[in-house]
Amino acid sequence: xxxxxxxxxxxxxxDALRVxxxxxxxxxxxALHEGHLSLVRAAKTHAAHVAVSIFINPRQFGANEDLDKxxxxxxxxxxxxxxxxxxxxxxxxxxxMYPQGYATNVAVxxxxxxxxxxxxxxxxxxxxxxxxxxxxxxxxxxxLFGEKDWQQLAVIRRxxxxxxxxLPHAEAIIGVPTVREADGLALSSxxxxxxxxxxxxxxxxxxxxxxxxERIARGAGVEPTLREAEQSLxxxxxxxxxxxxxxxxxxxxxxTALGGNAARLLVAARIGATRLIDNIPV
Ligand code: AMP
Numbered sequence: 001x002x003x004x005x006x007x008x009x010x011x012x013x014x015d016a017l018r019v020x021x022x023x024x025x026x027x028x029x030x031a032l033h034e035g036h037l038s039l040v041r042a043a044k045t046h047a048a049h050v051a052v053s054i055f056i057n058p059r060q061f062g063a064n065e066d067l068d069k070x071x072x073x074x075x076x077x078x079x080x081x082x083x084x085x086x087x088x089x090x091x092x093x094x095x096x097m098y099p100q101g102y103a104t105n106v107a108v109x110x111x112x113x114x115x116x117x118x119x120x121x122x123x124x125x126x127x128x129x130x131x132x133x134x135x136x137x138x139x140x141x142x143x144l145f146g147e148k149d150w151q152q153l154a155v156i157r158r159x160x161x162x163x164x165x166x167l168p169h170a171e172a173i174i175g176v177p178t179v180r181e182a183d184g185l186a187l188s189s190x191x192x193x194x195x196x197x198x199x200x201x202x203x204x205x206x207x208x209x210x211x212x213x214e215r216i217a218r219g220a221g222v223e224p225t226l227r228e229a230e231q232s233l234x235x236x237x238x239x240x241x242x243x244x245x246x247x248x249x250x251x252x253x254x255x256t257a258l259g260g261n262a263a264r265l266l267v268a269a270r271i272g273a274t275r276l277i278d279n280i281p282v
Contacts, residue, residue: 001082003089007137010090014051014138017087021048025140025168027131030054031071031189032080035179039144040084042176046142049087053134058094060126066273071189090138097133106132108162111154111252115266116277119242127152128159135165142172148179148186150264150279154252178278180206186278193274201237201271205278208232212244213265213282222246222256233269242268242275246282258282 004010017023024047026039043050054077061067074091081089105125112124145153153175161170178186184206194202212229216222230241246255249262266279
């Protein structure tokens with residue numbers, strides 16, 4: 001695995017790798033776990049070479065969020081990627097990503113609004129901006145993202161379509177199912193913030209979500225079911241529910257009842273200072 005921190009050698013290396021076939025990009029913020037590795041494994045089924053980026057993107061963190069304490073473990077991450085047969089690790093410094101005088105923002109309206117867009121103003125501008133830059137830097141043929149961050153996936157697909165990104169274009173953005181712990185909790189770098197007691201309580205999130213999704217699928221009213229799930233999260237140890245919503249899976253428009261299109265249940269909730277998100281199909 002080659003580790004690159006400068007743009008010119010990165011591009012030369014990707015061009016050389018592409019001789020063997022398609023190059024896939026898996027963008028991450030590091031602190032890698034099995035969820036990230038499942039993206040790498042999925043990438044290998046689509047591409048001749050896998051490139052992974054590790055960049056903790058300051059522009060997607062709000063002023064009072066966890067940028068400073070976000071786990072940083074490049075050496076351990078690098079060893080994991082090497083063992084997975086990743087060809088290239090792109091690990092730019094913040095000054096390369098956002099040099100002095102940097103002034104450009106990518107804002108995707110519609111799918112960025114509501115849900116995490118309401119709870120974390122500016123977050124999806126930061127995500128869209130950095131992913132657009134990563135695509136232009138690495139120029140992969142395809143890119144993979146986790147369904148765990150369902151709204152993020154929708155934002156990136158919309159951006160790729162709207163900006164006519166050819167590498168990768170919207171159809172070359174692949175969503176990968178969420179990897180979970182045995183008790184159902186979605187793997188997340190932020191799970192490391194949880195105490196043992198909070199970690200036990202966190203399992204209520206997938207439980208409440210599954211309960212609500214099954215009830216709604218069997219015809220129960222959406223609003224009362226979501227309110228009941230919210231109460232069970234609060235009773236189970238969560239301190240605050242940012243949202244629990246049934247949405248159109250593609251447009252993310254809120255739904256008050258199931259219709260013809262695919263629907264998704266999305267939740268964001270906090271235990272202490274830790275914010276967890278999750279989603280499942282309904
Ligand atoms: P992050 O490092 O948190 O920005 O995540 C990098 C990528 O890994 C994103 O596309 C996430 O959606 C994906 N990801 C994070 N957690 C999981 C998980 N539990 N299962 C599958 N993909 C995940």
